[in-house]
Amino acid sequence: MRSWSAPDVPALPGDGVPLTLHDTAADRVLPVDTGMVTDAGEVGVYVCGITPYDSTHLGHAATYVAFDLVVRQLLDNGHGVHYVQNITDVDDPLFERADRDGVDWRELGTGQIDLFRSDMEALSVLPPRDYVGAMESVDEVVRMVERLLAVGAAYRLDDEFPDVYVDHTFTAQFGYESRYDAETMSRFFAEGGGDPERPGKRHPMDALVWRAHREGEPAWESPFGPGRPGWHVECSAIATNRLGATFAVQGGGSDLRFPHHEFSAAHAEAAHGVDRMAGHYVHAGMIGLDGTKMSKSLGNLVFVSRLTADGHDPAAVRLGLYEDHYRSDRDWSAEVLERAEQRLERWRRAVAAAGQRPASEVDGLVREVRGALADDLDTPAALALIDAWSRDVTDVTAAADVTAADGPDSPETPDDSAGDRVRTLCASLLGVAL
Known part of the structure; x- marks a missing residue:
């Protein structure tokens, strides 16, 4: 699937700072293992994409801007990055x-995919190298399901709809990524599209990897009958087929944990x-509107396309999202x-x-x-630093104007490149055009 146009990322002079990120599995901030590379020697980053049944709202934007920062920091450290994102273009919410x-x-x-692309371009988000739809990855999913059946991790239900499920107890480490207890996992499984009441499953929390064909639904042929991929296995197949069985960063919103x-x-x-699978599991916080969680069911979504259509600068939208830390659940408002x-x-x-600095x-x-950005994407600290510098420039400029009015004393020799350097800093690391 076609991605979107890449913004210009100017080279920033000097040495980058090695990136650290919070790993959900460890529940602490750790250095990103940039030694976990693809066969081509690049750092692999996989971020879960949208299900395209509604426009890009600020919850989406917050997630993709956060992982845009991750890619920018890795590039600033001189690493090649292989960035992959899926798009779940066949799923129940879409139907x-x-x-x-x-x-x-x-x-x-x-239509929604096209709008998402235009929103990402407006926000100067770096495009993934591979932008892969569920429909175009069906063959990859089929191969992974075949492999899961071959190793004994998956099984078929013998009934009217012979769906394929994976026994979640097959991997002894199951649960390490989220760190939730069994009760919490069971609750979230039911709330997150699982089917714990399905008869015939070995365990209520086993997950669907191949949904046998039902009338009125799209279907693809497979060795285990016509049907379509499950949600979770879609990302497994797309990610590992491009980045390898293990890679550096798996990312998404905290609701995907x-x-x-x-x-x-x-x-x-x-x-x-x-x-x-991943060296880091990284999760961005949720966005609320005026103190209430932003969600489709509540109808309180703020759409990127509407903000830009109303004349708001996309750079300001990014700065508004940077006001609080990417991992925090935070609020959006007219005041923000x-x-x-x-x-x-x-x-x-x-x-x-800034020529006078x-x-x-x-x-x-x-x-x-x-x-600041290398420290788990500490955007509030980064903004504070540039704020302080901006105040200093404004104060010195005002003082210089007063001095010039009072007499002929010459100020310190100006550095005419200072403003360009700050522009490069903001464009390169923050994706903000000044």
Whole structure:
């Protein structure tokens, strides 16, 4: 599937700072293992994509902007990055929304995918090298399901609909990614699309990997009968076929911690005989609106396309999302956007006046911002650093204007490249155009 156009990422002089990220499995911040590379020697990053039944809202944007920062930090450290993202373009929520709206599910999906691409371009999000739809990966899923059956991890139900399930106890480490107890996993499994009441399963929490054909649903041929992929195995197949059985970072929103990421890892580990699919499991927090969790069911979504259509600068949207840490559940409001727009304007004024600042101060700012972002993407700290620098520039500029009015004393020799360096810093590491 076609990705979207890549923004310009200017090279930032100096040395990057090795990236650390919070790993959900360990529940602590750890260095990213950049030695977990693909056959081509690149750091593998897999981020779960959207199910295209609604427009890109700020919850989506927060997740993909966060992992855009991850890729930017790795690039700044000189690593090649193989970034992969899926798109679940065949699934029950898509069918349900299409049926509700009286449209073909393929037409609905195509329109929403196009809108997602345009939103990502507007937000200057780096595109994945591989942007893979569920429909185009069916053959890969079939091969993984065959492998799971061959090693004894999967089994078929012998009834009217011979679906294929994976025995979640096959991998002894199951549960390590989310760290939830059995009761919590059982509850989230039921809430997250699982079918614990399905008769014939070996265990209520075994997950579907191949759904046998039902009338009115799309189907593909397979050695175990016509049907379509389960959700979790889709990501397992897409990720491991491009990045290898193990890779550096698996990412998504915190709502994917369980069951999706737990089962995606378990399926890959069972199929490939490895203990751990990803070196880091990284999760972005949820976005609320005016104190209430943002969700489709509540109808309180803020859409990126509507913000930009109303004339709001996408760079300000990014800055608004950076105001709090990516792992925190945080709120969006008109006040957040207003603060972000004011911050963007201050930065742009400071950059325009930065020719009066010595290069050494800008170099120090670059080092400090690199350090903040390398520390588990600490965007609040990075914003504070650039805020402080901007205030200093404004104060010195005002003082210089007063001095010039009072007499002929010459200020310190200006560094005409200072503003360009800060522009490069923000464009390269933050994806913000000044």
